[in-house]
Amino acid sequence: MTDANPPVLALEALETRVRIGRASFPAVDGVSLELGQGESLAIVGESGCGKSMLALSVMGLLDPQVARIVSGRILFDGTDIAHLPQHRLRTLRGRDISMIFQEPMSSLNPVLTIGRQVAEVVRQHEGLSPRAARERAVEMLSLVQIPDPRSRAAAYPHQLSGGMRQRVLIAIALACSPRVLLADEPTTALDVTVQAQILELIMSLQQRLGMALVLITHDLGVVAETVSRVVVMYAGRKVEEASTTDLFARPAHPYTQGLLGSLPSRARSEGLRRLRAIRGVVPPLTAPRQGCLFASRCPHAVDGCREEAPALGRVGPGHTVACWRAGELGDGP
Amino acid sequence: MRNPPRAFRTETQASAGKPAGVVAATLSRLWRNPTACFGGTLLALLAASAVLAPLLAQHDPLALVPAERLRAPSHEHLFGTDMLGRDLYARVLHGGRLSLTVGILTAVICSLVGLAIGLVAGFSRLADALIMRVMDGIMAIPGILLAIALATIVGGGVSTIVLAIAVPEVPVVVRVVRGVVLTLREQTYVEAARSLGTRPGRILLRHILPNSLAPLIVQATYICGLAILIEAYLSFLGAGIPPEFPSWGNIMAEGRGFVLIAEWIILIPGAFVAATVLSLNLLGDALRDMLDPRTRRAL
Amino acid sequence: MTALLALDGLVKHFRARRGLGWRRPPPVRAVDGVSLTVEPSETVAVVGESGCGKSTLARLALRLLDPDAGAIRLEGREIGGLPQSQLRPFRRRVQAVFQDPAASLNPRLRIVDLIGEPIRNYEAIGRQALRERVAGLLGDVGLGGEHLDRFPHEISGGQRQRIGIARALALDPALLVLDEAVSALDVSIQAQILNLLMDLQEERRIAYLFIAHDLSVVEHFADRVAVMYLGRIVETAPVAALFADALHPYSEALLAAAPIPDPARAGLRGRRLIHGDPPSPSAIPSGCRFRTRCPIARPVCAEQDPPLKPAGAGRTVACHFRPEPAQTRSCDP
Numbered sequence: 001m002t003d004a005n006p007p008v009l010a011l012e013a014l015e016t017r018v019r020i021g022r023a024s025f026p027a028v029d030g031v032s033l034e035l036g037q038g039e040s041l042a043i044v045g046e047s048g049c050g051k052s053m054l055a056l057s058v059m060g061l062l063d064p065q066v067a068r069i070v071s072g073r074i075l076f077d078g079t080d081i082a083h084l085p086q087h088r089l090r091t092l093r094g095r096d097i098s099m100i101f102q103e104p105m106s107s108l109n110p111v112l113t114i115g116r117q118v119a120e121v122v123r124q125h126e127g128l129s130p131r132a133a134r135e136r137a138v139e140m141l142s143l144v145q146i147p148d149p150r151s152r153a154a155a156y157p158h159q160l161s162g163g164m165r166q167r168v169l170i171a172i173a174l175a176c177s178p179r180v181l182l183a184d185e186p187t188t189a190l191d192v193t194v195q196a197q198i199l200e201l202i203m204s205l206q207q208r209l210g211m212a213l214v215l216i217t218h219d220l221g222v223v224a225e226t227v228s229r230v231v232v233m234y235a236g237r238k239v240e241e242a243s244t245t246d247l248f249a250r251p252a253h254p255y256t257q258g259l260l261g262s263l264p265s266r267a268r269s270e271g272l273r274r275l276r277a278i279r280g281v282v283p284p285l286t287a288p289r290q291g292c293l294f295a296s297r298c299p300h301a302v303d304g305c306r307e308e309a310p311a312l313g314r315v316g317p318g319h320t321v322a323c324w325r326a327g328e329l330g331d332g333p
Numbered sequence: 334m335r336n337p338p339r340a341f342r343t344e345t346q347a348s349a350g351k352p353a354g355v356v357a358a359t360l361s362r363l364w365r366n367p368t369a370c371f372g373g374t375l376l377a378l379l380a381a382s383a384v385l386a387p388l389l390a391q392h393d394p395l396a397l398v399p400a401e402r403l404r405a406p407s408h409e410h411l412f413g414t415d416m417l418g419r420d421l422y423a424r425v426l427h428g429g430r431l432s433l434t435v436g437i438l439t440a441v442i443c444s445l446v447g448l449a450i451g452l453v454a455g456f457s458r459l460a461d462a463l464i465m466r467v468m469d470g471i472m473a474i475p476g477i478l479l480a481i482a483l484a485t486i487v488g489g490g491v492s493t494i495v496l497a498i499a500v501p502e503v504p505v506v507v508r509v510v511r512g513v514v515l516t517l518r519e520q521t522y523v524e525a526a527r528s529l530g531t532r533p534g535r536i537l538l539r540h541i542l543p544n545s546l547a548p549l550i551v552q553a554t555y556i557c558g559l560a561i562l563i564e565a566y567l568s569f570l571g572a573g574i575p576p577e578f579p580s581w582g583n584i585m586a587e588g589r590g591f592v593l594i595a596e597w598i599i600l601i602p603g604a605f606v607a608a609t610v611l612s613l614n615l616l617g618d619a620l621r622d623m624l625d626p627r628t629r630r631a632l
Numbered sequence: 633m634t635a636l637l638a639l640d641g642l643v644k645h646f647r648a649r650r651g652l653g654w655r656r657p658p659p660v661r662a663v664d665g666v667s668l669t670v671e672p673s674e675t676v677a678v679v680g681e682s683g684c685g686k687s688t689l690a691r692l693a694l695r696l697l698d699p700d701a702g703a704i705r706l707e708g709r710e711i712g713g714l715p716q717s718q719l720r721p722f723r724r725r726v727q728a729v730f731q732d733p734a735a736s737l738n739p740r741l742r743i744v745d746l747i748g749e750p751i752r753n754y755e756a757i758g759r760q761a762l763r764e765r766v767a768g769l770l771g772d773v774g775l776g777g778e779h780l781d782r783f784p785h786e787i788s789g790g791q792r793q794r795i796g797i798a799r800a801l802a803l804d805p806a807l808l809v810l811d812e813a814v815s816a817l818d819v820s821i822q823a824q825i826l827n828l829l830m831d832l833q834e835e836r837r838i839a840y841l842f843i844a845h846d847l848s849v850v851e852h853f854a855d856r857v858a859v860m861y862l863g864r865i866v867e868t869a870p871v872a873a874l875f876a877d878a879l880h881p882y883s884e885a886l887l888a889a890a891p892i893p894d895p896a897r898a899g900l901r902g903r904r905l906i907h908g909d910p911p912s913p914s915a916i917p918s919g920c921r922f923r924t925r926c927p928i929a930r931p932v933c934a935e936q937d938p939p940l941k942p943a944g945a946g947r948t949v950a951c952h953f954r955p956e957p958a959q960t961r962s963c964d965p
Contacts, residue, residue: 193681199891224894
C-alpha cells in the first residue's frame with residue numbers, strides 16, 4: 001500500500017479484551033493488517049483464535065458488558081473508528097462497511113418479508129422513498145440470483161432455504177454498495193453444493209462492485225478457492241500473512257504447516273494412512289501468555305520460544321511470519 | 334456447528350454438578366444482582382423476624398388488655414394495639430410465622446407433587462393425555478373459589494389451608510415441569526443414554542430429573558408468595574385460619590371495622606404481606622434470569 | 633459371510649402435525665427405501681447434504697427409531713420389528729458417537745459416570761472395579777486417569793469427543809455408528825480423532841457406519857461410500873473408485889462442489905455447479921428424484937424412478953443413463 005493508494009481498512013495493533021468474572025483476557029492481541037480497495041483477504045484460524053472477535057471489533061458490535069477494544073486503531077479510509085460513538089457507527093454500518101454472519105436464519109427478522117428487509121437498509125442510509133427502496137430491493141435480489149425476484153420479495157424468511165436466506169443477507173449487506181464486506185463463516189452452515197454457489201456469488205459480486213472483502217473461515221479449501229491473500233491467526237495473534245499461493249506452497253509458520261499437513265487430502269497425496277495431527281490443544285483464553293503461544297504444540301520449539309513472543313518478520317515478498325526459527329525451517333513439518 | 338468460543342462460558346458452569354458448588358456459585362451471583370440482593374435481604378429479615386418472634390416481642394400476642402385498646406404506635410407498643418388491647422407488634426411477628434409456614438409448606442407440597450406428576454406426564458405419552466386433561470379440569474376452576482370452597486367444607490386449620498391453596502397451584506407446576514421434560518427428552522445426551530441401553534426409569538432419574546429442578550425452584554418461590562397472599566385473602570374473608578391464631582390475614586380482618594380510627598391494624602400487616610410477596614417475586618425473577626441457559630455472545 | 637448390519641428396503645416417514653387448514657401436510661419421506669450392508673471391520677460412509685435422510689438412517693440403525701417398513705438385520709438377526717423393550721441385548725453390539733460432543737454428554741455427570749453408564753446398565757459392578765474399567769477406556773482413547781472426576785465442560789471439545797468414543801467402546805460393540813462425529817471439530821483436532829478411530833479399528837476390528845458430509849475426510853477414512861439424496865441411495869462404490877470416477881450426476885456434483893485446499897488445482901477444475909436448492913423431503917419429484925437439478929435429465933426421468941442396479945466392481949448406481957454404455961467397467965478397481 002502506498003500513499004497514493006491508501007488501504008480502505010487498516011488495523012494497527014488492535015487489542016480487544018474480554019471480561020470473564022473480574023479479570024479480562026485478550027481475545028485479539030495486537031493484530032495489524034491492511035486491506036486495499038477491491039482486495040480479498042481471508043482470516044483463517046480455528047475456534048478461539050479471535051477471528052470473529054476481530055470482525056465484531058471492526059464493526060463496533062461488541063457487547064460492552066463482555067468485551068471492548070482497549071488499544072490500537074481501526075482506520076477506515078484513514079479515520080480511526082475504533083472508539084466512535086454508536087450513532088456514528090450506525091451510519092457507517094451497512095453503508096460503508098457491511099457484515100454477513102454464519103447463521104442466516106437468526107440474522108433475518110422472521111416477521112418481515114425479505115423485500116422489506118432489504119428495502120429498510122436502503123431507506124435508512126439513503127433516505128429513498130418507499131417505492132424507490134422497493135425497486136432497489138428487487139434489483140438487489142436479482143443481483144444475488146434469487147429466481148423471480150419481484151414475487152419472491154414478498155416471501156418470508158422461513159419460506160426460503162438456507163442458501164436463499166444467505167443470498168438475502170448478501171443482498172442486504174450490499175444494498176448500499178459498501179466499500180468493505182466482512183463475511184464471518186458465511187457458508188459453514190450450508191451444504192457443500194450451496195456453499196459453492198454462494199462463494200461464487202460473493203466473489204463475482206466483489207469483483208463487479210470493486211468491494212474489499214474480508215472472509216473469515218476455518219476451511220482451508222474455501223480459502224484456496226476464493227481469496228488472494230491470507231492471514232493466519234492463533235490464540236488471538238497473527239502468526240502468518242501471505243498470498244494464497246505462497247501460503248499453500250511455502251507455509252512458514254509451524255502452525256500453518258501443521259494445519260495444512262493435517263488435512264486428509266495431504267495425507268492422501270503423501271500416501272500416509274494416519275493423518276499428521278498437531279498434538280495438544282489450543283491454549284484457553286485464560287491461560288497466561290508468555291512467549292510464543294504455539295510453543296507447547298510446536299515440533300520445532302526451543303527454549304527461546306517460550307520466553308519471548310516473536311514479532312512478525314518477512315520471509316518473502318508480501319509474506320510475513322511470527323516465528324523465531326522461520327528462516328531455518330523448510331516448508332513442511 | 335461450532336461451540337461458542339470458550340471466552341463466553343459463564344462461571345456457573347465452572348461449578349455445575351457439584352451440589353455445594355452450585356449453591357455457592359448461585360449465592361455469589363445473586364449477591365451481585367441488585368434486585369436479587371434486595372429481595373433476598375428483605376426476605377431474610379422478614380423470615381428472621383418471624384422465627385425470632387418470641388424473642389423480639391415483649392408482649393404476649395394473645396393477651397387481652399382492654400385498657401390499652403386502639404393505641405397508636407408508640408414506644409411501648411411499636412405497632413400500636415388492636416381493638417382488644419393486644420400488642421400488634423407481637424401479633425404481626427407471630428402472624429408472620431403462620432403465614433410463612435403456610436407459604437413454605439404450600440410451595441414444598443406443590444413442588445413435590447407437581448414434579449412427580451410433571452415427570453410422568455412429560456415422559457409417557459399415554460399418561461400425558463390423561464394427566465393433562467385432569468390438570469385442565471382443575472385449572473378451569475378459579476383458584477381462589479376452589480380454595481374457599483375446600484376450606485369451608487373441610488374446616489379451618491393450617492393443614493387444610495395449605496391443601497386448599499396447593500391444589501389449584503399444582504397444575505401450574507405440572508405444566509412447567511412437563512414442558513421442561515419434553516424439551517429435555519430431545520437432548521442429545523438423552524438419545525445417547527437410550528442407545529447405551531439405559532432403561533427409561535433410569536433415564537428419568539439420572540438425566541431428566543436433575544435438569545428440571547432449576548425452573549421448579551423458580552416456580553416454588555412464586556408459589557410461596559402466592560400462597561401467603563391467598564392465605565391473607567382467605568383469612569380476611571373468614572374462610573382461612575381461625576381467628577384465635579394471629580395471621581396477617583386475620584389481623585387485617587379484625588381491623589376492618591376500625592380502619593378510620595385505627596388504620597395501623599390493617600396497614601401494618603398489609604405492608605408485611607406486600608413486602609414478603611415482593612421479596613419472593615424479586616428473588617424468583619433473579620433466579621429465573623440466572624438459570625436461563627442463554628449463551629451470551631458478544632453481540 | 634453374514635453382513636454385520638444389513639438394511640433392506642428401509643422406510644421411515646414422519647407425519648407432520650396438522651396445520652391450520654383441514655388437510656394434513658404431506659409426510660416427510662426422510663428415508664424412502666434404503667438398502668445397505670456393513671461387513672465386519674469395514675468402514676462404510678454415507679454422504680449427502682441436509683435433508684437427505686442420513687441422520688434418520690443412523691437412528692434407524694441404532695434402533696432409536698422404529699422403521700415404517702423394511703428390515704434391519706444385526707449379525708443375522710432381525711431387529712427392525714422388535715419393540716423397544718426387547719432391544720437391550722442388541723444395544724451391546726451397536727453403539728453411537730454423536731456430532732456435538734458437548735450436547736451428547738450430560739453436563740451434570742462426571743466423566744467416570746458418563747463412561748460407566750453403559751457398563752452399569754448391563755453388569756453389576758462395584759465402584760472401584762468400575763473406576764478401573766473406565767480408566768482403562770480413557771487410556772484406550774488417549775486420555776489420562778485424571779479426567780475421571782471431571783465434568784464435560786472442564787475439558788476441551790476434542791477431549792469430549794474422545795469421552796464419547798470411550799463410552800461407545802465400553803461394551804465392546806461390533807459396530808459403531810459415527811453420526812458426523814468429526815464435523816464439529818477443528819481441523820487439527822479432527823485429524824487426531826480420525827487417527828484414534830483408525831487405530832481403534834485396527835486393534836478391535838470394529839466396523840464403522842460413518843455419516844458425513846466432508847468428502848475429503850470420507851476419501852481418507854472410508855472403505856466404501858454410499859451417496860444419499862432425498863431418502864434414497866443413489867450410488868455406492870469402493871472409495872477410490874468413487875473419487876476417481878463418480879457415476880451418478882449427483883455424486884459428480886458433490887465432488888465438483890467440494891473446495892480443494894490447493895490453489896494450484898482449485899482453478900483448473902471444470903466446475904459444473906448444480907443450480908437451485910434440493911426439493912423438500914415432503915415434496916419429492918416424481919420419477920428420478922434428482923431430475924429437477926440434473927444436468928443430463930431427459931423425459932424418461934420424470935416417468936420412471938431408476939432402481940439401484942449393479943455397475944460392476946462392487947458398485948451400484950441409480951440412474952437411467954449411467955453407467956454410459958461406452959463406459960465398460962472392468963473387474964479391477
